[in-house]
Amino acid sequence: MRAARVATGIYIHVPFCVSRCAYCDFFSTVPEDDSLKAAYGDRVVTHLSLELARMRAGDLVSLYLGGGSPSTMPPSFFTALGAALRNAGIEPAALEFTVEANPADLSARSLDLFAATGVNRLSLGVQAADDAVLAAMGRRATRATLKKILPPAREKFGDLSYDIIYGFGKRPRDLAAELAWLFDLAAPDHLSAYCYTRPHRRAAPPIAPEDTAIEEEEAIARFLTTRRFRRYEVSNWAQRGLESVHNRLYWSWDRYIGIGAGAHGFEPREGIRYRYPDSVAAFIRRPAPVVERLPRETLMREFTMLALRTAEGVPLAKFSRTFGISLPKLLSPVTRARFLDTGFARLSATRLRATNRGLSFLNTLTAAIFDDIERHERDHAG
């Protein structure tokens, strides 16, 4: 009998930026010249070819280039990437093939290059559409940059996504007006709205007061709802049918392969997570990930936490199949009374999910279920 298809995504981390943004906590460096990027790109493509050779045809559903700023890589990297896919018998058009890009790095030429490589989804780090906010964030793009690059990006790519940051800084912002301006310029199909978390650095910009962040989140939600976007995950909105295939792999407990310095991967069947150290030089020398076999209780928590972030919630049959236990049976009377009886969460025959109201209390709901999981595991230990 043929084994079932294992939907798999590949994430490639490109840890290079032209300059560091004030709010950023991702692993990335600003290289002094292009030779480091070229050596890194070569290693990434070699490693990608090895991973593709190990995979069964049809398993790969997504390739995602994140960073850092993948848009700063030389054209030869993209050409080699496209060739590696085709040499492995993979037609890029058959995948969701995403590249993250900083609008300040883009030009008509780079958009053409991505399209020729087979990229079919462009994810732009827009972050704000207010020049003072963009300057406070340390972004190189301004409204003038966005005005120049978003319309041709919209024209070139059938699937366009914007990242937006809210809850940032002390300056009042009109998020609805910023979004209206962006949508008039070039309406995306997908939008990720992240609440700013201040990195542990003295010089990092401040967060907005809590009620301001909530008001901004609500303004984003109201605006996107009028544009027929659906909130399919706590921070992610999309036109129906244009939800990110790649992001869904993370939340649905599917397999993903990480490639590059700082990238991590997950093998759900073995409960193994691995991560490459945050070192460009080490990855170029010899990619050697740190592998961790996760304890059962951690896996149960992660499965639940990730799925609860989505509109669909936790798939009960998959939970039972994976852990040999029914999630509803784990729920204590206290959790049921606090969240199910009050309408913050709903339990059907197939799913446990947070309601719209419950999404605002997701951390409390998740913590209560974690306690129930811990109690169950303790009571059934040995």
Ligand code: SF4
């Ligand atoms: S471009 Fe992106 S990865 Fe680079 S510093 Fe800015 S936010 Fe961080």
